[in-house]
Amino acid sequence: MHSLVEPNAWVVLRLPSGNLRVLQVAPNTTTSLGKYGSFPTNLIIHRPYNITYELQDRKPDENFNRLRIVPAAELYADILSSDADTRTAEDATPVPDAEGDDDAPPTGIEYSLVDSDSGTVVATTDRVEIDASARQTLTIEEIEALKKDGTDAGRELITRLMLSHTAIDQKTEYSLAKYKLLKTRKYIRRFCVLPLDIPMLNYWTLEDKDASKIMDMREEMIALLGCWANVHFGGSDPCEAQPIAKIKQEGEDTSMVEPEPVQTSCPGRWLVVDDTSGLLVAAMAERMGILYPSEADRLAKEQREAKSSKQGDSTGGRQPAPKDGEDTQAPAKPTDEAEAKREPEDAAQPTSPKATHKRPPEHRRDDYIPYAHANTITHIHPNSQPNLSFLRYYDFDITNPNPNAHHPLSKHLMTLSWLQLLEPDLDSTYSSPPPNVTPEEIYSWKTNRRSTFHRKRKRWIRTRHIIDTTRKGEFSGLVVASSMDPISIMRHTVPLLAGGAPIAIYSPSIEPLTELADCYSLARRAAWATNTPEEVAGKTLEEQEQWAGNEEFPLNPALVLGASIQTSRVRKWQVLPGRTHPLMSSRGGAEGYVFTAWKVKPAEGKVEARGHLRSRKRKVDDQSAA
Incomplete structure (x- = not known):
């Protein structure tokens, strides 16, 4: 989060009435505050956050309101005067009491x-x-x-x-x-500019917007999920040096080269199921340091935008207006006869793919995988497209990944559906690889067909990479905030976790989490150890992790330890001399509960106790002899 208000950034304006307004600071525009007035947006760009402004009266020769920064001495004059008193x-x-009682108040x-x-x-x-x-x-x-x-x-x-x-x-x-x-x-014309961080976004959604959109998740619930799941910066990517297939020769064409299998033992890979429109993903990304673009990424984006606008003005921009008397017709296009005359000349020239087409940059090749292998978030969603709409407040659009190349989430956030995770062969993108054609045949196609082929192949490479790495597992933790049954979620996600990985699941009500905790209770684990189901008898540990469960054991209780349920609510208090008490009226809604546990790897074989045992009779004899 930058300390200054950047252009096109999303900010929060706190009005004197206590209401919040979320808006995007677009340059060269006017921001309206309703009954309080309006002001040019450029007046708050490149200014610090948490500053209180006051709308001044319009001057006779101006058609806009200027802003005055309210100094801290004016804002806290009452506090300073009360401290002096x-x-x-x-x-x-x-002064002693009139009756001489020294204990009187x-x-x-x-x-x-x-x-x-x-x-x-x-x-x-x-x-x-x-x-x-x-x-x-x-x-x-x-x-x-x-x-x-x-x-x-x-x-x-x-x-x-x-x-x-x-x-x-x-x-x-x-x-x-x-x-x-x-x-x-009610009537003062002041406002304060606040950054739209995760706590402010959560408060604004709960108080002013639809709280059910984020499942009534309060700020303390988000903090509990991040702490119990141990979400933190997972380190740099050790596999970033060679994320694509090795090239044998410098001039060899790589359009048909298959990427090598990616290692999944890299640390800092979290699995998340988010039905809060991306609020949970944004909170995790903020903890991992991948929510806000760095200064280098921001400068690179500005340079690309300036370069593209310059090229658009010189080549593809708006044509200058014609002068009086000039012909306004567009330049004539070449006719089919001219093209036919030009075809034999072009055909007579020798065409060589290596001579006419240079080797594309690494990020433009079909086999390039644009994802990191450490410090990543893998989001599983039930729809054809993930619902991560809250990420747009942080300059990331999940539906249009191309303009997001400067954003850290473009490399560290991967999404896949439950269908792609459980039945990847039924997914059309995964099961439909592009045709295997030669480079000469590709270069003979028209531009539109060639670009379509490369685009589909890149999408197939990315989809296969996400699905294959996710199904291999070894994730560092699991975070869930979903309306789905947590038992069904745990049945398919626990086998993907590494040993010792923490689990944190949020639910607005306690009943689903109680049923889940019962599946991993001590009684179930003891019954599993003494009377193992016949379906898993003789199976390996990997096969037992993939077991679908039965009526008596919906889940394998030997895979999770330390299952517990907890909740937390921060109460607001009125702190006045002689009248300190919690506020009687506060926001209602769901209480919210968090299920926490740890993934374990069961030991193979039978566990036996070893050591020198002494009988009770020998202990008694030793005591009598002493």
Whole structure:
């Protein structure tokens, strides 16, 4: 995450009312804040995050609002003044009670009014009773007229409202500060620019958007999944030096060369089943350091965009407008007769594939595999296309991988469907390799047919690489947040994990996880050891891991240890002098539970205890002799 607001980045604007707005900072545009006004987007580009701006009034010769950075001294003036008052009260000599009781509570108790969003202390008072009466003489029409004038960023309207209140002198300091806070949050024209990181995206989706889209997953649940699954940076790719097939000769054509098998023993490979529209994948990628493009990748992207725009302006850009009197017709295309006359001349020239076609760069060859082998995320989805829509907020589009070559996720995120994992022969892309043709025949095709052939072959190479490496297993961990039955997910994913790999599964309700935990309970494991099912008798450990289960044992209980279920919820508290308590009203929804366990490799053969055993009778004899 960059410390400055970059062009075309997604940011969060926190308005005075407490509402959040998520928008993309597009250069040379105007951002509207509704009733608060609008401002040019260029005024916040390349500015730091967490700065509060105030919309100023338009100047007579300008048609836009300028922004004023609100200094910290102005934002926290009430806190600084309250701290000064507190220090003065602490230095003062305590006044004894009128009856001489030294144990009586001091009379200088103060109650503070705190803004729940910013945590700012607005005012303090020594009175508990709050006068809530309000008698406002300004009419709705007058208030609307003042709002349309929009002078002094809304502060004039707030001042007029307070001066027009007939009972302002009857209010206590606490109720007066509360009245001012409510009117300020309603009419002040300020906003704060915040980065759209994972916690902010989760909060915005839960509070302002559809919470069911992310399965009511709270921030603490995301943290538990990442911690129990041990999601971290998995190290650099040890196989990156030679990700494709070896080339015997320098000038040899590689369009038909088969890639070598890829090693799957590289560390840092996580398996994930995500039904939260990509929120879980984004959280894991942030922990692994592959969610945000690096500075070098960002500069490379800007150079490519500048180069492509320059080429478009010089060759494929818009044609200049014709002058008066010039012919506006397009240049005439060559006729079929001219092409026919030119064909014999072209045919007479010798064509050599090696002479006319240079060897393409490595990243443009058909056998090039653009994926890393370490620090990767393999996402399994039930649809034809993965639903990872939240990744677009981080400059990654899963449906269009070509423009994402600069993004780390383009090399470290692989997706496949359950059909491709369980029955790859039924997948049309995997089971339909491109035809085996010679390079001479390829070069004789037209450009469209040749590009289609290379594109299909690249897609087949990528699909086969993802499916083959996933089916070989040896993953470092499993993270699940899905509405599917967790027992069916574990039946097909546990055999793909390496020994000691952690497992973390999220569910909005506890019932599915309770059934899953029962499959790996101590009683089931003891019954499995004493009375092994006949279906697995005589099978090897690899065959036992692939066992589909029966009614008594839905899963193999010997493959998982330490199964447990837990939950966590962060409660918000109101912290005021004498009134500290958890908030009684908070967001509802699902509680959310996490199942945790570890994959183990059962020991072959029978485990026997060894050592020198001493009988009970000999112990008694030794004690009597002593």
